[in-house]
Amino acid sequence: MSLTLNLPQPDGHLARYTLSAREAWGAPAEPAFNRIAYSAAHVVADPLAPIDPWLQCAIDWDCTIACRQRLWRMGLGVAEAMDTAQRGMGLDWPTSLELIARSLDAARDVPGARVASGCGTDQLAPDAAHGVDDVIRAYEEQMAAIEKLGGRLILMASRALARVARGPDDYLQVYGRLLRQAREPVILHWLGDMFDPALAGYWGSADVDRAMDTALAVIGANPAQVDGIKISLLDKGREIAMRRRLPPGVRMYTGDDFNYAELIAGDGVGSAPTQRQSDALLGIFDAIAPAASAALAALATHDRSRFHAILAPTVPLSRHIFKAPTRFYKTGVVFMAWINGHQDHFAMVGGQQSTRSLPHLAELLRLADEAGLIEQPELAARRMRHLLGLHGVDA
Structure with missing residues (x-):
């Protein structure tokens, strides 16, 4: 599967982005x-x-x-x-x-x-x-x-x-x-x-x-x-x-x-x-x-x-997740869990998945990739492509 996506920018335009497929950070076996x-x-x-x-x-x-x-x-x-x-x-x-x-x-x-x-x-x-x-x-x-x-x-x-x-x-x-x-x-x-x-x-x-x-x-x-x-x-x-x-x-x-x-x-x-x-x-x-x-x-x-x-490299990602309105940071946390395969859907209690925009989530994906936090690049690309499609974007 292609790791290249059309991601929305803050100005509303689309730009091509290819996930790096770099090895993600792993926790020690006995931390x-x-x-x-x-x-x-x-x-x-x-x-x-x-x-x-x-x-x-x-x-x-x-x-x-x-x-x-x-x-x-x-x-x-x-x-x-x-x-x-x-x-x-x-x-x-x-x-x-x-x-x-x-x-x-x-x-x-x-x-x-x-x-x-x-x-x-x-x-x-x-x-x-x-x-x-x-x-x-x-x-x-x-x-x-x-x-x-x-x-x-x-x-x-x-x-x-x-x-x-x-x-x-x-x-x-x-x-x-x-x-x-x-x-x-x-x-x-x-x-x-x-x-x-x-x-x-x-x-x-x-x-x-x-x-x-x-x-x-x-x-x-x-x-x-x-x-x-x-x-x-x-x-x-x-x-x-x-x-x-x-x-x-x-x-x-x-x-x-x-x-x-x-x-x-x-x-x-x-x-x-x-x-x-x-x-x-x-x-x-x-x-x-x-x-x-x-x-x-x-x-x-x-x-x-x-x-x-x-x-x-995780600090820019965190500052993005917690940017104002800060109380909506939970959406970014759940998005990360979904993108990385720790849950099967991007639905939240209270319908809170709607509190952040698609450009916000696209930037979050880029920052997670740069920080070595995309654990399964093909899965992340597939799920992001699906989310983009739901918003009318041909990824």
Whole structure:
């Protein structure tokens, strides 16, 4: 099969492009890392379910769990039921809890598999939260359900809390209450409003530096109950500044899908090892898993040159996937899974495959090829040709 395609350009014209057929990155057979690395994993929709996709959720459970098993084999942990899994964008709380249960059950068969599960307040109807007590009860309900399954918690940023909080003190009250009762240390979650506009002003201030002070106050009051904090602000300077202020032993989990390579590598500045480098909890690791695994393995042997050589070409791809409107990045992640044969279709929960344009996906294919992330070039060409045909393009 020809690897040459007619791909649409941003100006609407078509241009010939030939996939390179270069050997794709492969994960080490027995990966060992000196960073903790979670991939926020996507879910695979069931395209044959007789539902209304914008209103209802149907998951292909076998394929969804197979995606997680692939990540574990590569040495990556799974951050479950997070925004990459379309939490709050098609994935509701009952389905999220079933996803968490199935993922935890599957992980028991994989030595060393890590799972941390998203705990939020998304079961609250938009008009049901009248104050912080309602938010606390919603968090506690999800905490109890996840901990009953044996799961570790990621305390997700709450749209309800952002809506009802009157200032930093409300955040201190909510998180203090939750952290004191958590069974084991949790990962906090700070998602910028570029990922979710409903989270604007999180931690009680639209000023990011003041918001950071509040988040650090929460951690400082409960350091033994915080494993780390994941921040997704797409601002490496602020992540580094916060990392240096964390209590010793509390990890910074980078959620910066623009600058992850240099943040994970670290700068060596800080009195504690966890202040000098970032661990990872990244949606892009779902899309670039083989390269991420190979790079992290190289870093663990102190081969920083190879680490950067592997990840550098993935950064333009990630910046493209996460370009504004950033909240639509999940479409690119699922597109990558489809192009590479990890699922049989390009349908998404909530019909979200429609959130990116054909030129956007064409550029994504080119960038993936340049980064060594096309695992089966003939399959990728065939599937892209089919997608082009559905849009009226003679490929």
